Amino acid sequence: MSAAAGNARPAPRHWLVEGPAVQARVIGALIMREIQTRFGRHNLGFLWLFLEPMVLGSVLGAMHAAHGQALPGNPDPFLFSISGYVPFFMFRSVVNRAGSALHSNLTLLFHRQVTPVDVLIARNLLEAAAVFAVILIILGLAAWSAEVWPANIAQIFAGLVLMFLLCHGISMMLAAGVARWEGLERIIHPVTYLMMPLSGAFFALSWLPAETRDLLLWVPLVSIHEMIREAIFGAIFVSYYDIPYVILFILVVNLLGLAALRGARRKLEIF
Template identity: 30%
Template sequence: MSGRSSTHIMLSVWKALLLREATFRLFGTRAAWAWLLLEPLSHFAFLTFLFAIVRQRVVGGIDVAIWLILGLIGFFTFRRTANQMGGAIDSNLALFTYRQVLPFDAIVVRGVLEGLIMLVAFILVTLVMALIGYDVVPDRPLMVLGGFFGLWLLGGSLGLAVAVGGVIVEETRQIFSMLMMPLYFISGVIFPLSAVPPQYREILMLNPVVHGVEAMRAGFSTYYHASDGLDLSYLYLCALCLLALGLTLYTRFAKAIETT
């Protein structure tokens, strides 16, 4: 016996996986780190262009560029975390030949890495905006972070559930990717929900992603007219329920997951 405690083994595996995954994500291919930023930035550039055409400079009381950046960063944090974690088992299959590495480790590490990458991206973008001359100091920084972290947690919980679900029902990931596309449009990321009639908006507000995205904007400026019914705790409640579901599924099917 190696004499290491389980916690000790888990932590050294997490460290090893995190460094390996980070090296690959940032330097695995030519300028891989630039591509990480390029995806949200290309959406941003295209959308600012569209808003410029319709001559909309302000959404809900804040500058459209800020409005878009916050929405895109928030939504991409959610989607990328869920995506990365959902695929963690498949892409690390070979590593499970090392007895110490469990699928759970691979899933968790990917979520943490994605959160860190998006946080760095967020900071970078903010700095650039400040250099260009935008006022980037949020009125309620904790609320912005609360929305950001909540979206990450929601993405992570969903990612765990998808990763585990993929072992039980093969098609889980396909269904998940199919749902992500419409979610982008109905989460108020690029299309303000205030433009939706109230009776339909109530339905859209059931989507927890909206609450995270709107909280980030409302936290940025107290003047922002967020969608009615904005409730950050609803986002966290959804995230924690999903997390409980994911963990329960993992525990229940641990044997099947760990022999894939």
């Protein structure tokens, strides 16, 4: 072996590998910090992350089932309600928590490796993980107790991924907006509640007139709920959704969110 070969140093890791690896470690640490901050070190507190959407969704589903009125297409009313509310719970939780995301982690943003995007990704992944777990439990219970098998499991989780990406983009825009104008945070909560009747969580577009259906399809939440509902119930009723429009909407809000957060970090560093 030549001296040159013996003294050769290993080539440095490419930035395309090193960058994502560092960001993944940062996001993992932020997730663990978020869990401890929100729920402490008690197991029951952490379990509430999964129990909250399950309990709220089950109560709403039971109320609709107890009403006794058959739904068009005759889907199971409990499963119809809970499978609509739980994805909307992801939207509500992610969007409602966006306003406090940057200010509650302000000290961390002085570290070069921690960015506002990392903070939002960590928070949003935590909320999404709870919803994914609850949906799995719901589908398992439905298959075991009522023998209702989902028509397309892959499509269910594709719809949930679209919901997460939509929520993430909106949350970035709102977090940046609150950093510039704190009064915006007071508006977020009422708006998310007002969105519930328009989200498609508790109705199918096939039940509505064509003119109303065309208007509601401009709301991306409606298409996502229709997609998930079709994947669960199959051909019980006709589903209407526009996934290319949803993907375009997601790309736009995420790009706007990234640009807004870039400007927000400079403002936060002043303080």
